[in-house]
Amino acid sequence: MPAQKLEFAARAGDPTTVKTDCLIVPVFQNGALPPAAAAVDAASGGTIEALRKARDFTAKAGTTLLLHRPQGLAATRLLLLGAGNADPESQEGVKLLAAAARAAFATPARNAVLVAADLLANQQPERFARLAARLFAAAAYHYRDAENGRDSHQLGRLQLLSTERTQTRALNQGLTLGQAIGAGVNSARLLGDLPGNICTPNHLAEHARGLGRQYPKLKVQVLDEQRLRRLKMGALLSVTAGSEQPGCLITLEYRGAARQAPVVLVGKGVTFDSGGISLKPGAKMDEMKYDMCGAASALGVMEAVAAAELPISVVAVIPAVENLPSGKATKPGDVVTSMSGKTIEILNTDAEGRLILCDALTYAARYKPEVVIDIATLTGACVVALGKQASGLFCNDDRLAEGLLDAGITAGDRAWRLPLWKEYDEQLKSNFADMANIGGPEAGSITAACFLARFATDYRWAHLDIAGTAWNSGAQKGASGRPVPLLMEYLLAHCEGRR
Numbered sequence: 001m002p003a004q005k006l007e008f009a010a011r012a013g014d015p016t017t018v019k020t021d022c023l024i025v026p027v028f029q030n031g032a033l034p035p036a037a038a039a040v041d042a043a044s045g046g047t048i049e050a051l052r053k054a055r056d057f058t059a060k061a062g063t064t065l066l067l068h069r070p071q072g073l074a075a076t077r078l079l080l081l082g083a084g085n086a087d088p089e090s091q092e093g094v095k096l097l098a099a100a101a102r103a104a105f106a107t108p109a110r111n112a113v114l115v116a117a118d119l120l121a122n123q124q125p126e127r128f129a130r131l132a133a134r135l136f137a138a139a140a141y142h143y144r145d146a147e148n149g150r151d152s153h154q155l156g157r158l159q160l161l162s163t164e165r166t167q168t169r170a171l172n173q174g175l176t177l178g179q180a181i182g183a184g185v186n187s188a189r190l191l192g193d194l195p196g197n198i199c200t201p202n203h204l205a206e207h208a209r210g211l212g213r214q215y216p217k218l219k220v221q222v223l224d225e226q227r228l229r230r231l232k233m234g235a236l237l238s239v240t241a242g243s244e245q246p247g248c249l250i251t252l253e254y255r256g257a258a259r260q261a262p263v264v265l266v267g268k269g270v271t272f273d274s275g276g277i278s279l280k281p282g283a284k285m286d287e288m289k290y291d292m293c294g295a296a297s298a299l300g301v302m303e304a305v306a307a308a309e310l311p312i313s314v315v316a317v318i319p320a321v322e323n324l325p326s327g328k329a330t331k332p333g334d335v336v337t338s339m340s341g342k343t344i345e346i347l348n349t350d351a352e353g354r355l356i357l358c359d360a361l362t363y364a365a366r367y368k369p370e371v372v373i374d375i376a377t378l379t380g381a382c383v384v385a386l387g388k389q390a391s392g393l394f395c396n397d398d399r400l401a402e403g404l405l406d407a408g409i410t411a412g413d414r415a416w417r418l419p420l421w422k423e424y425d426e427q428l429k430s431n432f433a434d435m436a437n438i439g440g441p442e443a444g445s446i447t448a449a450c451f452l453a454r455f456a457t458d459y460r461w462a463h464l465d466i467a468g469t470a471w472n473s474g475a476q477k478g479a480s481g482r483p484v485p486l487l488m489e490y491l492l493a494h495c496e497g498r499r
C-alpha cells in the first residue's frame with residue numbers, strides 16, 4: 001500500500017465528464033436540483049432525483065450514499081452528499097464536509113473530485129475551500145500512522161470543481177490555507193494523543209525546537225527551572241515540585257508583521273495531571289494525559305501561521321509541567337508567591353492549571369501584547385456546563401469576545417461566553433494569602449477564570465476553557481485539535497484588520 005500525502009487543487013470543469021475515482025456531489029434536501037447536481041442527474045438518467053423521490057437518499061446534512069460505476073458519468077464512483085437546506089448555517093456546512101471526507105476515505109479511491117459549484121452559489125469560495133481542505137486533512141489523521149510519521153490512507157488527491165474559471169484562484173488560496181490549518185489541527189491531536197510517558201514537558205520543548213528548525217521565522221526559547229526560579233515563578237514551580245520531570249516555559253515568536261503588537265497565546269501544558277497530593281480518583285485518570293491540549297493548540301496555531309506565512313505577529317507562551325504527588329510535592333495549605341508578587345494559598349493541588357497559567361500571564365506582559373488569549377483544559381465544571389459543543393469563553397473586553405465567538409461560528413468550532421462578575425471573584429478569598437486557588441463547589445469554571453483575571457490586568461485578555469472540547473472519550477477517544485480552527489479564524493480576521 002503506497003503511502004499517500006493528501007494534495008489539493010481547484011479547477012473549472014464539467015462534473016459529468018471529469019475522470020475521477022470518486023465524484024462527490026452535494027444534494028440539497030428541498031426544491032429543484034441546482035445546476036451542477038442537475039447536470040449529473042441528467043447525465044446519469046435521473047439517478048439523483050429517483051433516489052430523492054424514493055427517499056432512499058433524503059439529503060439531510062451530513063448523510064452520504066455511495067454508488068459504484070454510475071451510468072452516464074466518467075467517474076468510477078458517485079458519492080452523494082446530503083447538503084441539507086440550501087442556505088446552511090456554518091455548523092451544518094462543517095458537518096457535511098466532514099461527512100464527505102469520512103465517506104471518501106472509507107472508499108478505496110485514490111483521488112476524488114468535490115463538485116463545489118452549487119455550494120458556491122451562497123458562499124465565499126476562499127472560505128469554502130479553506131474549510132474543505134481543513135476537514136479533509138483532519139480526516140486523514142490516524143494516531144498510529146501519525147505516531148510513526150507515515151500515511152496509510154488511499155486518498156491522495158482532492159480536487160474542487162467549480163464551473164467558473166474566475167473562482168479557481170480564490171479556491172486554491174483557500175485550499176493552501178486550509179491545508180496548513182488542518183496540519184496544525186493534526187499536530188495538536190498527535191501531541192494530545194501521545195501518552196504521558198512520551199509527551200513530557202521536555203517533549204513539548206523538543207517539538208517547539210523542531211518547529212523552530214523547520215520554520216526559520218519561528219524563534220523558540222525554552223526557560224528551564226533555574227531560569228524560572230530567577231524569574232520568581234513560585235506558582236508554576238509549586239506544581240512541578242513533585243515530579244521527576246523538569247518543568248519549563250516554552251516561548252515561540254513569529255513576527256510576520258513588523259512593528260505590530262503581537263497576539264499572545266498562553267497554552268496550559270500539564271503533560272499529566274494526577275491531581276498531586278489532592279489525588280484524583282482512578283476512573284478515567286488516563287485522560288489526564290490530555291491536560292496539555294491548550295499547549296498543543298498553541299503549538300498547532302504557531303505551525304499553521306508559520307506554514308501559511310500570515311502577515312501577523314503571534315507569540316506562544318507555554319508553561320509545561322507534570323503534576324504528581326511525592327515527598328517534595330506541594331501540599332494543601334501551602335502558600336506560594338507568584339511572579340506578580342501576589343501570594344496564593346493552595347487549598348487543592350488539583351487546581352494546578354491556574355497556578356502555571358498565572359505566572360505565564362504575568363510573563364506575557366513583556367511582549368506588550370495586542371491581546372492575550374489563554375487556552376486551557378481548566379475545569380471539569382466546564383464539561384458539565386457546556387459539554388463538547390462549546391469551549392467556555394471568559395473575557396475582559398467585549399470586542400475581543402465578539403471576535404472570538406464569531407471566529408468559532410465561522411470555523412464550526414464554537415465557544416460560549418460566561419461572566420466574570422466580582423461576586424464570583426469574592427469566592428477566592430483566603431485568610432492566609434492574597435487569594436486561595438479554589439473558590440468552592442459552586443461555579444467552578446467561573447471562579448477559575450476569575451483567578452486568572454487577577455493576573456491578566458495589563459492587557460485585553462480572553463480565556464478559553466477547553467476541558468470539554470479538546471478531546472473525545474469512549475470509543476472515539478482521541479484529541480480533537482480544538483480550538484486551533486477557532487484561533488486561526490480569529491487570526492485571519494485579525495490580519496484583515498477586523499477586531
Ligand code: BES
Nearest residue numbers: 348350351352377378379380381438467
Ligand atoms: N485538568 C483538570 C480539569 C479537567 C477535569 C479537565 C476533567 C477535563 C476533565 C484540572 O486541573 C482540575 O483538576 N480541575 C479541578 C479543579 C478543582 C480542584 C477546583 C476540577 O475541575 O475538578
Ligand code: MN
Nearest residue numbers: 273350351352
Ligand atoms: Mn488538576
Ligand code: ZN
Nearest residue numbers: 270273291353
Ligand atoms: Zn489540570
